[in-house]
Amino acid sequence: xxxSEITRRMYNSTNCDTDDAKYERALLSRSEIxxxxxxxxxxxxxxxxxxxxxxxxxxxIDRDVKRTHxxxxxxxxxxxxxxxxxxALKNVLIIFAKLNPGVRYVQGMNEILAPxxxxxxxxxxEENAAFAEADAFFCFVELLSGFRDNFxxxxxxxxxGIRSTITRLSQLLREHxxxxxxxxxxxxxxNPQFYAFRWITLLLTQEFNFAxxxxxWDTLLSDPDGPxxxxxxxxxxxxxxxxxxxxxGDFTSNLKLLQSYPTTNISHLLYVANKFRVQSV
Amino acid sequence: xxxISQRKRTLLKVIVLGDSGVGKTSxxxxxxxxxxxxxxxxxxxxxxxxxEIQVDDKLVTLQIWDTAGQERFHSLGAAFxxxxxxxxxxxxxxxxxxxxxLNNWHDEFLKQADTNDPEAFPFVLIGNKVDVDGGxxxxxxxxxxxxxxxxRGNIPYYETSAKEGxxxxxxxxxxxxxxxxxxxxxxxxxGGISESVSEAExxxxxxxxxx
Numbered sequence: 001x002x003x004s005e006i007t008r009r010m011y012n013s014t015n016c017d018t019d020d021a022k023y024e025r026a027l028l029s030r031s032e033i034x035x036x037x038x039x040x041x042x043x044x045x046x047x048x049x050x051x052x053x054x055x056x057x058x059x060x061i062d063r064d065v066k067r068t069h070x071x072x073x074x075x076x077x078x079x080x081x082x083x084x085x086x087x088a089l090k091n092v093l094i095i096f097a098k099l100n101p102g103v104r105y106v107q108g109m110n111e112i113l114a115p116x117x118x119x120x121x122x123x124x125x126e127e128n129a130a131f132a133e134a135d136a137f138f139c140f141v142e143l144l145s146g147f148r149d150n151f152x153x154x155x156x157x158x159x160x161g162i163r164s165t166i167t168r169l170s171q172l173l174r175e176h177x178x179x180x181x182x183x184x185x186x187x188x189x190x191n192p193q194f195y196a197f198r199w200i201t202l203l204l205t206q207e208f209n210f211a212x213x214x215x216x217w218d219t220l221l222s223d224p225d226g227p228x229x230x231x232x233x234x235x236x237x238x239x240x241x242x243x244x245x246x247x248x249g250d251f252t253s254n255l256k257l258l259q260s261y262p263t264t265n266i267s268h269l270l271y272v273a274n275k276f277r278v279q280s281v
Numbered sequence: 282x283x284x285i286s287q288r289k290r291t292l293l294k295v296i297v298l299g300d301s302g303v304g305k306t307s308x309x310x311x312x313x314x315x316x317x318x319x320x321x322x323x324x325x326x327x328x329x330x331x332x333e334i335q336v337d338d339k340l341v342t343l344q345i346w347d348t349a350g351q352e353r354f355h356s357l358g359a360a361f362x363x364x365x366x367x368x369x370x371x372x373x374x375x376x377x378x379x380x381x382x383l384n385n386w387h388d389e390f391l392k393q394a395d396t397n398d399p400e401a402f403p404f405v406l407i408g409n410k411v412d413v414d415g416g417x418x419x420x421x422x423x424x425x426x427x428x429x430x431x432x433r434g435n436i437p438y439y440e441t442s443a444k445e446g447x448x449x450x451x452x453x454x455x456x457x458x459x460x461x462x463x464x465x466x467x468x469x470x471x472g473g474i475s476e477s478v479s480e481a482e483x484x485x486x487x488x489x490x491x492x
Contacts, residue, residue: 068322156356194326
């Protein structure tokens with residue numbers, strides 16, 4: 001008997017209801033499939049078992065990629081172009097999840113990847129644009145290295161997790177505009193988590209239109225203080241810019257206002273944010 | 282706003298939970314704005330809307346919290362769940378898994394919401410997307426869903442289509458009704474910025490919601 005035949009017999013004896021179609025999809029030839037490594041293995045080290053566990057995360061990625069910037073033809077719709085872009089986003093997110101088992105995929109990562117991919121894909125040099133997927137991947141990894149902890153549930157209550165980042169925003173606001181801070185958090189009882197969670201984890205990508213996002217990101221990514229510090233200053237500036245309305249508002253109106261932030265002059269927003277740095281030095 | 286004086290109204294806080302993609306945001310938007318879109322962005326953290334309705338002779342404000350479906354966001358729930366008067370569980374009748382996770386959502390909510398009397402806390406179950414494929418892709422029978430509701434202390438059950446607006450109004454009226462029995466009367470300042478959703482609506486609704 002050749003090894004392939006042995007594998008086949010062992011395979012059949014351990015799995016009564018084998019499904020031909022299932023293992024024929026395997027890329028490995030039968031002789032290379034060891035006893036512990038087959039599509040129906042439940043072993044913890046089985047790459048197959050892992051593959052099926054990953055299916056759930058891939059479905060989640062698929063669902064979210066399809067609803068990334070639904071108002072833009074670049075990302076959304078049934079055109080060949082949109083589909084190929086969705087495919088690229090999916091690939092990047094799946095590879096990231098596979099390479100970072102401690103983080104995996106968290107809803108919202110699609111929003112962070114989207115501007116990166118968009119910029120690379122729209123490079124006027126076609127040769128560069130052809131590598132948009134790979135370029136976006138490496139920049140995404142680099143960007144997330146500074147923001148990863150916000151996505152990790154186990155770190156939610158640690159000093160590096162999302163809660164403590166939100167607390168830092170709250171402190172920054174208190175430092176620069178104590179009256180507004182008091183009205184928001186003490187008087188109208190708006191827990192900053194109710195709005196800042198999305199602002200921070202998504203780097204403001206759901207708060208503004210796409211052109212404005214790119215404008216803000218240029219600043220986030222180029223500031224010598226790094227994206228996280230810069231982001232907190234921009235968030236703080238967002239609050240201060242609408243302080244009049246916030247000071248006049250109650251819980252409901254304030255939360256609604258903060259959850260759908262009004263259109264604003266981005267250059268001015270960034271100017272105000274920048275001033276917070278000068279003061280705190 | 283026309284009325285600056287403080288008025289005592291009933292504020293009902295409602296939390297909407299369920300797996301990603303079952304249509305929580307669509308249901309809420311259909312209910313509040315009478316609109317449906319194929320493509321809502323994924324909800325991150327929690328979104329917040331209000332709607333005023335008349336229940337019996339009382340004007341109540343529903344404060345509806347739309348939550349993120351992915352498990353990662355569960356641990357952040359406590360801040361949102363606190364003070365809730367009713368919890369709406371949503372699943373997709375075409376996807377078995379979204380029904381199987383209802384126990385988790387139910388128990389996790391009670392664990393985190395810190396309610397006075399967990400046994401009596403009001404839930405409503407919504408089976409959404411009955412319009413899909415003319416009902417031919419249904420995976421969870423109505424009977425199965427009703428059995429689950431019975432086993433969890435007679436939770437009212439509604440099957441809806443957020444897309445077609447089918448049964449959505451009825452489901453949320455029931456939510457308001459049973460939330461009110463659990464009511465928290467609070468002082469609400471009506472001032473500042475008004476939103477289009479806050480118009481009071483007179484509604485003709487069936488007077489009871491148990492089904």
